[in-house]
Amino acid sequence: MDLMEKLEILADSAKYDVACTSSGVNRPGRPGALGSSVAAGICHAFTPDGRCVSLLKVLYSNVCSYDCSYCVNRRSNDRPRASFTPRELAELTVGFYRRNYIEGLFLSSAVLGTPDRTMELMIEALRILREEYHFNGYIHAKTIPGADPLLVEKIGRLADRLSVNIELPSETSLTTLAPDKKKTAILRPMGQIAVQSAQSRREMVLYRGAKPFAPAGQSTQMIIGATPETDRHIMELTEGLYKKYSLKRVFYSAYLPVVADARLPALHTAPPLLREHRLYQADWLLRYYSFTAGELLTDEEPNFDPYLDPKCTWAVRHPGFFPVEVNTATKEELLRVPGIGPKSALRILQARRVQNLGMAELKRIGVVLKRAQYFITCRGKAAAHGSRAEIANALLDPKAFSVGIQQLSLDDFVPKAMPDAAPAVQKLAANGMAADTAAKTVRQEALQCLTQRM
Amino acid sequence: MSYTANVTDTAYCYDGSFAGFLCCVFESYTRKEIPAEVCPPEEGQLNLFGTRDIPTDLQRARRVAAGLDRLGWQVKDRITTGFLSTEPGKDLTLLRFARLCFARGPGAVQMLGDPDAAAAFRLERAVNNEAGKLIEFIRFEEREGMLGAVIHPKNRVLPLLRGHFCSRLPDEDFLIFDAVHGMALLRRGGQVQYLAMEHYTPCTDEAELNWQQLWKRFFKALTIEGRRNEKAQMNHVQKRFWQDMVEMRGEPSAHS
Numbered sequence: 099m100d101l102m103e104k105l106e107i108l109a110d111s112a113k114y115d116v117a118c119t120s121s122g123v124n125r126p127g128r129p130g131a132l133g134s135s136v137a138a139g140i141c142h143a144f145t146p147d148g149r150c151v152s153l154l155k156v157l158y159s160n161v162c163s164y165d166c167s168y169c170v171n172r173r174s175n176d177r178p179r180a181s182f183t184p185r186e187l188a189e190l191t192v193g194f195y196r197r198n199y200i201e202g203l204f205l206s207s208a209v210l211g212t213p214d215r216t217m218e219l220m221i222e223a224l225r226i227l228r229e230e231y232h233f234n235g236y237i238h239a240k241t242i243p244g245a246d247p248l249l250v251e252k253i254g255r256l257a258d259r260l261s262v263n264i265e266l267p268s269e270t271s272l273t274t275l276a277p278d279k280k281k282t283a284i285l286r287p288m289g290q291i292a293v294q295s296a297q298s299r300r301e302m303v304l305y306r307g308a309k310p311f312a313p314a315g316q317s318t319q320m321i322i323g324a325t326p327e328t329d330r331h332i333m334e335l336t337e338g339l340y341k342k343y344s345l346k347r348v349f350y351s352a353y354l355p356v357v358a359d360a361r362l363p364a365l366h367t368a369p370p371l372l373r374e375h376r377l378y379q380a381d382w383l384l385r386y387y388s389f390t391a392g393e394l395l396t397d398e399e400p401n402f403d404p405y406l407d408p409k410c411t412w413a414v415r416h417p418g419f420f421p422v423e424v425n426t427a428t429k430e431e432l433l434r435v436p437g438i439g440p441k442s443a444l445r446i447l448q449a450r451r452v453q454n455l456g457m458a459e460l461k462r463i464g465v466v467l468k469r470a471q472y473f474i475t476c477r478g479k480a481a482a483h484g485s486r487a488e489i490a491n492a493l494l495d496p497k498a499f500s501v502g503i504q505q506l507s508l509d510d511f512v513p514k515a516m517p518d519a520a521p522a523v524q525k526l527a528a529n530g531m532a533a534d535t536a537a538k539t540v541r542q543e544a545l546q547c548l549t550q551r552m
Numbered sequence: 553m554s555y556t557a558n559v560t561d562t563a564y565c566y567d568g569s570f571a572g573f574l575c576c577v578f579e580s581y582t583r584k585e586i587p588a589e590v591c592p593p594e595e596g597q598l599n600l601f602g603t604r605d606i607p608t609d610l611q612r613a614r615r616v617a618a619g620l621d622r623l624g625w626q627v628k629d630r631i632t633t634g635f636l637s638t639e640p641g642k643d644l645t646l647l648r649f650a651r652l653c654f655a656r657g658p659g660a661v662q663m664l665g666d667p668d669a670a671a672a673f674r675l676e677r678a679v680n681n682e683a684g685k686l687i688e689f690i691r692f693e694e695r696e697g698m699l700g701a702v703i704h705p706k707n708r709v710l711p712l713l714r715g716h717f718c719s720r721l722p723d724e725d726f727l728i729f730d731a732v733h734g735m736a737l738l739r740r741g742g743q744v745q746y747l748a749m750e751h752y753t754p755c756t757d758e759a760e761l762n763w764q765q766l767w768k769r770f771f772k773a774l775t776i777e778g779r780r781n782e783k784a785q786m787n788h789v790q791k792r793f794w795q796d797m798v799e800m801r802g803e804p805s806a807h808s
Contacts, residue, residue, distance in 0.1 A: 102769055109773040127719040134720045141788070142688050143799060145775040148784025155774070190766075196699065196724065197692045199767050199798075354778045369778060448662035459665030502783060517781055 099180060105190065107180045111160040111171050112206055115263075115319065116349040120152045120201035120236040122314030123258050133195060133202070133235030135258065140201050153204035153238060154191055158182055158220050162208030166265075166276035168324050170356045171208045181210065184223035192231050202236030202258075203227065213244040217253060224256040236314075241291070243283040250287050251311075254294060259314040259346070262288045264339075267332050271325035274361055291316045292343045319349035322377065323370040324362055328400040333380055333391040340384065350377045371518040372498060376402040383408055386440050387433045404520040405544040410436045410493045413473060414552055420473045421480060424455050436493065437470035457481055468492055490548040498544075499523060499537040557651070560585045563601040566643075568592035570635055571613035573643060577650050578612040579604075586651065590643035620650065624658040634675035636708045645671045683712035689793045692726065693755045693764070698740075699726040702752050702796050710737045714744060764798045771799040 121139030141150035157171070159181035165173045182190075187205070194200045205223065210216045220239060227233045239257035241250050254260055262284055266272045269281045291312060298311035318339065322332060336348045352369035355362065380402065383389040387409070394408050395401070403411050413420065413436050422431050424446055432443040442465045449455060449463055456476045460467065471482035472489045484492070498520040501513045513534055515527045526536035557580070564579065564587045566572035576590050588601050620628050634646050649672035653660040663669040682705055690713075692699040699721070703709075710730055714737060717726060728737045729752045736749040755761075794800040 102766055105766060106769050106773045109770050113774045113776055127722045129722045132721065132723070134716075140688055143771060143797070144785045144788040145771065146782050146785050147776050147779040148781040148788065149774075149776075149779075150788065151771065151774060154770070193763055194767060196721070197694070197763065197767070198690050198701070352779075354776065371779065445662075445664055449664045452656075452659050452663045453665050455665055462667060462670040463664040464670075516783070517779060 101186060101190070104180045104182060104186075105156065107178050108156045108158075108160060108182065111208070112155045112157045112204075114170065114351065114354070115155060115204070115206055115240075116351045117238065117261060117317055117319060117347065118150055118152045118155055118204060119317075119347065120238075122346055123236070125234065127234060131232040131234040132192065133233055135202070135234075135236045142198065142200055152201045153236065154194055154200045154202070155204040155206075156182070156187070158187065158205055158207035158216070158223065159210045160208045161210050163211060164209050164276075164278040166278065167357065167359050167361060168266075168275055168321055168353065172357075175357065182223070184219065184226050187223045188227040188231055188233075191227060192233060195233070195235055202238070204238040204240075206240035207242065209242060213242040214246050214249060216242050217245040217249040221249065221253050221256065224253065228256050238314075241287045243279055243287065245287070247287070247290055250290055251294065254291060254311045255309055257312060259316060260291050260312045261317045261319070262291070264318045264320050264335075266325055267320050267322065267327040267335055268325070271327070275324070288316065288318070288343050296344070315344070315346035317345055317347040317349065319351055321353050322350050322374060324353035328395075329373070329377065329380075329402050330391070330395040330397075330400040332377060333384075333395055336381060337384055337391040348381060350374050350381075368517070368524060370521075372404055372520055373402070375497065375518055376404070376408060380408045388430055404522070405494055405498045405541075406548065407436075407495050409434075410469065410495075414493070414548070417552075421475045422473060423475045423478065424460065425450055425477060435470050435473045437466050437468060437473075442466070486549045486552045487545070490545055490552060494541065494544060494548065499541045501533045501537045558585045559588065561588045561601050563587055563589035563591055563603045564606050565591045565593070565603050566606045567608050568594070569608060570632070571610055572606065572608040573635060573646070574613040574616040575608055576606050576643070577616050577647055578609075579606050580647060580651065586648065587644065589641075590647055592643060595640055616650075619654065623653050624661075626661040627653045627658055630661060630672055630676045633679050633712070634672055636679050636711065637675045638707050639675065639678070642675055645675060648672075679707045679709065680712070682707050683709040685790075685793065686713060687716050689789065689797055690728065691796065691798045693760050695755045695757060695760065697725070699724055700729070700752065700755070701727070702729045702731055702754075704732050704792065704796060705730060706732070706792075708733055708735070710735055710746065713737065718744065768799050 119139050120135065121137060123135050124137040125135045127134040139152060141152045143151040145151060160171045161179045161181060162171045162173055170177065191203045195202070205220055207216050207220055210219065224237060224239065237257045238259045238261065239253050241253065241260055241262050243262065264284055265276060265279065272279060272281060294311045295315060298308065301308035302310060339345050339348055352371050352374040353363065354369045355365045355367050358365050380394050383394065384391065393412060402408055419434065422435055429443050429447060432438050432446060433440065445463050446455065446465065449459065453459065454477065460476065467481070469492050472484055472492065474481050497518060500516040500519050502516055515523045515533045515536065519537065520540060522540045523537050526539065527533045564576045566576050580586060620631060631646055631650060634642060645668065648668040652666065652668050656663065660669055664673055686703055686705060686709060690701045690703060692701045708730070710728060713728060718739060725740045729749055730736065731752070734748055734750060736747045738745045738747055789800070
């Protein structure tokens with residue numbers, strides 16, 4: 099089998115892994131080595147599904163001895179199988195990297211024989227890359243659940259970021275769908291990585307020559323929509339992971355049916371993209387806006403509103419918190435205003451040190467006022483007055499009602515509901531209503547509902 | 553401001569160099585006036601104002617540069633980066649911003665509520681954003697051990713690409729050709745040069761084409777059809793970058 103075919107098979111098998119970030123470590127280039135990394139991460143291409151390609155994301159091998167029912171690479175699935183050799187993989191990475199196609203390597207693998215053997219092969223590939231090719235770019239490696247802690251330590255010395263996939267949001271789901279994987283086998287390496295990474299960070303401050311261990315931290319991912327967990331359950335799990343294992347990121351992947359199985363959603367079920375989007379929005383609120391999971395979702399409302407983003411939902415539920423005076427509010431208060439994010443908040447804080455801010459100044463600063471204007475005051479005066487219906491109209495998330503011409507084909511100019519529009523819109527459109535009328539109808543209903551709630 | 557300068561209806565014409573621009577700032581102080589326009593040679597052939605030619609005097613330019621240096625790196629970066637922009641009227645924006653900085657000190661960078669400061673901020677951000685995009689989307693091809701790339705940027709971003717690629721590829725020779733402005737950044741044997749350049753012939757070496765093919769196949773294999781969303785793709789990679797990107801060029805956007 100030639101390299102091109104192998105690459106195609108192993109990239110195709112790896113594409114359902116969501117994480118493709120190259121962030122978290124700043125490492126300038128040095129003579130004699132190839133590459134550098136930038137803490138903010140760099141994306142190099144975007145595929146037609148709108149996802150970024152930052153790293154050469156491949157499996158080392160897709161010959162798997164496990165049989166997890168949600169996975170394309172499970173043992174019982176009939177599909178072409180291939181494995182790289184460590185040297186092939188290293189050469190490929192360097193070739194792509196020099197041409198500025200990628201930011202580094204994302205190496206994962208199916209369980210080739212045993213977890214230990216798989217990890218050994220992955221480590222060999224990374225060792226060649228780091229030691230023989232002097233590759234100084236970004237490497238993200240996936241640890242295989244159940245591998246020996248010594249191997250985890252070895253791979254952590256070579257990679258920038260490690261990840262262990264939690265796969266499904268609860269242990270019951272895991273035992274039903276992935277009988278070969280155990281909860282402890284997932285959480286143990288996660289704990290080990292957290293401890294060693296923190297330890298190496300302390301050592302690096304104290305001693306020269308201390309070796310970094312996964313300097314960009316660790317991340318994880320889970321599949322949503324394949325099992326019945328609520329958003330509240332998922333958010334609490336996420337918050338726990340951030341706190342307990344100091345993860346850098348938790349990724350969510352909307353379940354895309356790849357197999358017919360009575361335990362899973364039927365084939366042709368659309369992936370819950372809007373739900374995935376809401377979870378990411380909430381995830382950002384946890385990490386950058388100092389919200390807690392308990393504030394975002396309650397027992398009465400365990401799932402996110404499809405028509406309203408989580409921050410607006412919180413604002414609608416807490417009218418007493420507003421209005422916020424832009425000239426005196428703290429950063430945390432500003433961050434709770436719908437429409438003001440970390441960038442706007444920072445610019446407001448800096449600008450108000452030298453001048454008093456009114457509406458005109460806010461506009462010049464670049465604060466998006468569409469939603470924010472109803473929640474702030476400038477010099478004690480309300481920035482805008484609006485009836486409930488007007489405010490509700492500004493708050494509704496346009497993404498939930500997005501309609502457009504998706505495929506650029508010649509004979510198909512009929513607008514369709516976008517893949518990440520609200521399920522209600524998709525359903526009406528699927529039942530034969532024109533997509534834009536469907537979106538309008540659903541929006542009207544959502545608007546009425548929201549106006550009454552306020 | 554410490555004193556208000558007249559806004560006059562003369563236009564300053566200068567030679568388009570950065571030193572020339574600094575001389576315009578100098579002139580505006582000696583005459584206690586703010587011009588109605590500041591025109592590099594490519595603009596300002598047609599205008600309604602009286603024009604004044606500003607000669608480039610290196611000594612004057614150095615005095616203004618030293619003054620800007622004293623205002624800190626943020627002011628300096630905003631003006632030097634903003635100057636790489638090709639937006640019409642950028643010179644006047646930067647001159648007004650420079651005056652604001654001299655009057656209010658380094659804090660002027662943060663006065664985004666002020667129209668001049670906000671305009672200068674926008675200029676700098678636009679140039680930096682474009683340079684950032686190119687750092688992502690440049691595609692090198694290898695020819696006789698040297699890497700080459702073509703870009704079509706709106707602004708003169710080559711100086712902003714230099715640091716990133718010199719740090720990333722410390723032992724490589726490379727050339728980045730800006731086809732719009734006819735300039736190239738050449739790094740050979742650890743030395744960096746900016747050259748005027750006319751054409752660039754794409755590489756037809758078989759090994760290189762094979763690498764490009766590998767990359768295209770990889771790119772195609774990564775796409776998840778069930779999540780197809782071309783609008784999102786277009787939001788991230790604007791169409792104007794496509795012509796220089798191997799995987800976006802050629803075959804009509806990989807439909808099957």
